[in-house]
Amino acid sequence: MKTSRVRLAATAMVAAFGLLLTACAGGGAGGGNTDPTNVDPDGEITPREISWLLSRPADGGVITAMKQIADEYAADHPGFALNLITTPDRPSYIQKYETLAAANKLPELFDTDATPFAKKLADQGRMIDAEALLKGLDIYDDYRPAALNYQRFDDGSLYMVPFEFQLEFFWYNKALFEEAGVEVPESLGDFPAMCTALKEAGITPIALDGQDQWPLERYMAYHPFRTAGPEYVQQLKKADAKFADDDGTAALEWLASLGEAGCFAEGFSSTGYADAQALFTSGKAAVYNIGTWELANLATESLDPAVRDDVDYFTLPLTPGAVTAANEYVTPSGIGMAVNTKTFDPLMRDFLAFALERYPEVYAATGALSPTGVESTIPDNATPLYARAVEQADDVGEKIAMPWDTQLDPTSNTRLQQELTLLVQGEISAQEFIETMDAVIAENGPAAFD
Amino acid sequence: MSSLLPNRSKTSVLVFLVPPLLLYGVAVLLPIFQSLFLSFFRWDGITDPIFIGLENYVRMFVRDDVFWISFFNTLSYLVICLVLQLGGALIVASLLISLRRARELVKTLYLLPAVISTVAIAFLFQRIYSLDPVGLLNQFLQWMGLGQLQQAWLSNVDTVLAAVSIPEGWRFTGLYMLIIYAALLAVPQELEEAARLDGATWWQVFTKIRFPYIRPVWISTTIIAATYALRGFDIPYLLTNGGPGQASELLTTYMYKTAFTHTDYGYASAISMFIVVECLIAVGLIVLLLRRKADA
Numbered sequence: 200m201k202t203s204r205v206r207l208a209a210t211a212m213v214a215a216f217g218l219l220l221t222a223c224a225g226g227g228a229g230g231g232n233t234d235p236t237n238v239d240p241d242g243e244i245t246p247r248e249i250s251w252l253l254s255r256p257a258d259g260g261v262i263t264a265m266k267q268i269a270d271e272y273a274a275d276h277p278g279f280a281l282n283l284i285t286t287p288d289r290p291s292y293i294q295k296y297e298t299l300a301a302a303n304k305l306p307e308l309f310d311t312d313a314t315p316f317a318k319k320l321a322d323q324g325r326m327i328d329a330e331a332l333l334k335g336l337d338i339y340d341d342y343r344p345a346a347l348n349y350q351r352f353d354d355g356s357l358y359m360v361p362f363e364f365q366l367e368f369f370w371y372n373k374a375l376f377e378e379a380g381v382e383v384p385e386s387l388g389d390f391p392a393m394c395t396a397l398k399e400a401g402i403t404p405i406a407l408d409g410q411d412q413w414p415l416e417r418y419m420a421y422h423p424f425r426t427a428g429p430e431y432v433q434q435l436k437k438a439d440a441k442f443a444d445d446d447g448t449a450a451l452e453w454l455a456s457l458g459e460a461g462c463f464a465e466g467f468s469s470t471g472y473a474d475a476q477a478l479f480t481s482g483k484a485a486v487y488n489i490g491t492w493e494l495a496n497l498a499t500e501s502l503d504p505a506v507r508d509d510v511d512y513f514t515l516p517l518t519p520g521a522v523t524a525a526n527e528y529v530t531p532s533g534i535g536m537a538v539n540t541k542t543f544d545p546l547m548r549d550f551l552a553f554a555l556e557r558y559p560e561v562y563a564a565t566g567a568l569s570p571t572g573v574e575s576t577i578p579d580n581a582t583p584l585y586a587r588a589v590e591q592a593d594d595v596g597e598k599i600a601m602p603w604d605t606q607l608d609p610t611s612n613t614r615l616q617q618e619l620t621l622l623v624q625g626e627i628s629a630q631e632f633i634e635t636m637d638a639v640i641a642e643n644g645p646a647a648f649d
Numbered sequence: 650m651s652s653l654l655p656n657r658s659k660t661s662v663l664v665f666l667v668p669p670l671l672l673y674g675v676a677v678l679l680p681i682f683q684s685l686f687l688s689f690f691r692w693d694g695i696t697d698p699i700f701i702g703l704e705n706y707v708r709m710f711v712r713d714d715v716f717w718i719s720f721f722n723t724l725s726y727l728v729i730c731l732v733l734q735l736g737g738a739l740i741v742a743s744l745l746i747s748l749r750r751a752r753e754l755v756k757t758l759y760l761l762p763a764v765i766s767t768v769a770i771a772f773l774f775q776r777i778y779s780l781d782p783v784g785l786l787n788q789f790l791q792w793m794g795l796g797q798l799q800q801a802w803l804s805n806v807d808t809v810l811a812a813v814s815i816p817e818g819w820r821f822t823g824l825y826m827l828i829i830y831a832a833l834l835a836v837p838q839e840l841e842e843a844a845r846l847d848g849a850t851w852w853q854v855f856t857k858i859r860f861p862y863i864r865p866v867w868i869s870t871t872i873i874a875a876t877y878a879l880r881g882f883d884i885p886y887l888l889t890n891g892g893p894g895q896a897s898e899l900l901t902t903y904m905y906k907t908a909f910t911h912t913d914y915g916y917a918s919a920i921s922m923f924i925v926v927e928c929l930i931a932v933g934l935i936v937l938l939l940r941r942k943a944d945a
Contacts, residue, residue: 466801
């Protein structure tokens with residue numbers, strides 16, 4: 200009897216100790232905030248090391264600026280440190296972040312696009328409401344509306360903070376255009392003729408990084424954005440619209456015609472990012488579709504003198520009867536930063552207040568376009584094109600051509616990227632593409648957006 | 650057991666055998682059973698898993714064309730790898746036996762690719778196959794006056810599968826060559842000499858004496874090479890990521906994408922169960938085929 204009582208007491212003690220440990224662990228993870236709209240938690244600011252899991256170039260403007268800002272903050276808050284864990288390769292990053300999310304091990308800050316997966320995290324209350332946060336810090340109105348809109352989910356909710364603002368242009372080589380006797384295309388329909396003429400002159404019409412898939416997927420987004428607006432892909436991804444519809448069919452016929460006209464270099468599907476850019480900057484390819492994040496390589500003296508003065512750009516051409524305006528095209532604000540609800544505490548709020556206030560100025564000083572309207576510093580070695588591209592950012596329309604890879608469910612997206620390559624290579628017809636993709640989206644889309 | 654180890658007690662045998670067996674159970678069998686369990690669910694990793702019975706298997710066998718394309722690609726990949734690895738290894742090992750000098754040097758040279766990291770090999774072959782800038786293979790064709798055969802080997806749906814299989818075959822040829830070479834060394838010279846004196850041709854010596862002698866080693870080597878090839882993943886994934894289209898998609902790359910890009914862990918588990926069964930069947934077939942030949 201006595202031994203059993205002792206045993207009982209021992210068990211109770213072990214259980215109590217266990218509970219205590221669990222409680223401590225919970226406390227260590229930042230108080231275990233559960234309310235994504237609670238952007239002003241009570242308590243004292245206790246400096247500690249925080250982490251940001253991100254997908255940006257290691258020596259790029261965002262990381263450089265944030266390192267500087269974190270150092271400034273740490274000077275006033277001993278014990279604080281910002282640990283930046285970057286995986287620039289986007290597919291690898293997404294795998295890492297989704298696996299961590301599944302294990303419930305996401306750090307204080309993490310990057311994500313407005314994908315279906317991110318929406319699920321937001322619906323589970325695992326990301327702080329960014330609109331409430333920015334309004335709480337009184338900086339919401341500083342942001343370019345387009346930069347914020349790019350980060351929103353379809354229902355208009357905002358859970359990610361933008362750190363960049365980019366415009367995607369068609370860069371082209373004036374000398375090569377002249378050599379082939381072609382003009383800047385006025386409509387998307389002019390592309391095939393442009394390609395044919397360039398090809399006949401022995402010039403690679405368009406440099407394309409086919410290995411990374413997303414650059415070709417941009418071309419998929421263009422035609423429907425002009426003929427049906429940004430709503431098309433929002434409906435298509437839920438199988439409410441189909442490729443078999445007029446807008447889809449027209450887009451695919453256009454894409455097939457680009458392939459037939461030999462717009463992209465032979466072997467484009469195994470050409471990487473750097474090789475594609477080299478095709479353009481070495482004067483071999485006439486057109487290159489890329490964003491302002493490459494300004495330093497395309498509009499400064501670091502560009503080969505032989506092509507430097509021949510480089511110019513045009514924005515996404517219209518289609519006859521286009522429903523979107525000429526100043527509306529792909530204007531992303533990059534992958535956004537989400538704030539983990541569970542670890543959001545007074546320190547996180549205080550650091551973000553400091554960092555987001557300071558960031559635009561530090562970032563714009565590097566010559567990049569800030570997500571707020573702060574004026575960018577044009578580098579000393581810039582060509583006149585640089586300032587022109589930067590100015591263009593102030594004349595951007597409301598609607599955004601969203602990159603489709605952030606819109607579709609991942610299964611449909613993978614298949615779409617594969618079929619697109621086959622379509623442009625002429626391995627399948629537009630009709631085969633339509634049949635395959637409508638079936639794939641019908642199987643996977645509605646389930647992903649429930 | 651006791652007859653094999655007459656001086657050892659059952660307990661001491663168990664003490665030594667159980668820990669590795671437990672480790673194997675935890676590291677290999679447990680994940681397989683977990684996958685089997687997960688394959689009956691729909692699960693994205695963050696929401697609650699939903700039990701859907703055999704739905705994942707129905708989808709895999711009936712509705713998913715990519716699965717079947719990947720399966721047949723995997724078989725082609727297996728054949729190319731086996732021919733290169735085993736055929737190549739046997740030829741090189743036989744030549745090595747007849748080599749009088751510099752055997753060690755040749756062995757080391759052949760073994761070298763097996764030591765280089767996969768990422769480096771993938772990068773190397775990306776350059777070799779490249780069309781613009783012109784890679785080694787296309788340059789070579791140009792020199793041979795076969796310029797019309799130049800192409801982007803990794804972008805052409807007809808050549809890409811062979812193009813991603815060859816690096817995998819090439820890199821391990823040396824390793825299997827070493828194993829077969831060791832086996833060939835053990836073939837008694839006097840038997841071969843006696844046969845030659847009796848007028849046996851080179852081919853007869855090989856088929857009647859050498860090959861029967863190395864058959865046990867050959868079976869093990871084939872099993873190792875076949876299971877490795879069936880699990881092949883890294884080089885195709887790094888070189889083309891399964892593309893263009895699904896032309897170089899293997900079951901393994903497809904499973905990986907399904908799990909980690911599509912976050913469809915249930916369906917990926919169903920595919921992985923198929924891979925497990927496929928490997929077991931392949932090994933069974935190889936053992937059966939080669940044993941039967943040995944009996945005949």
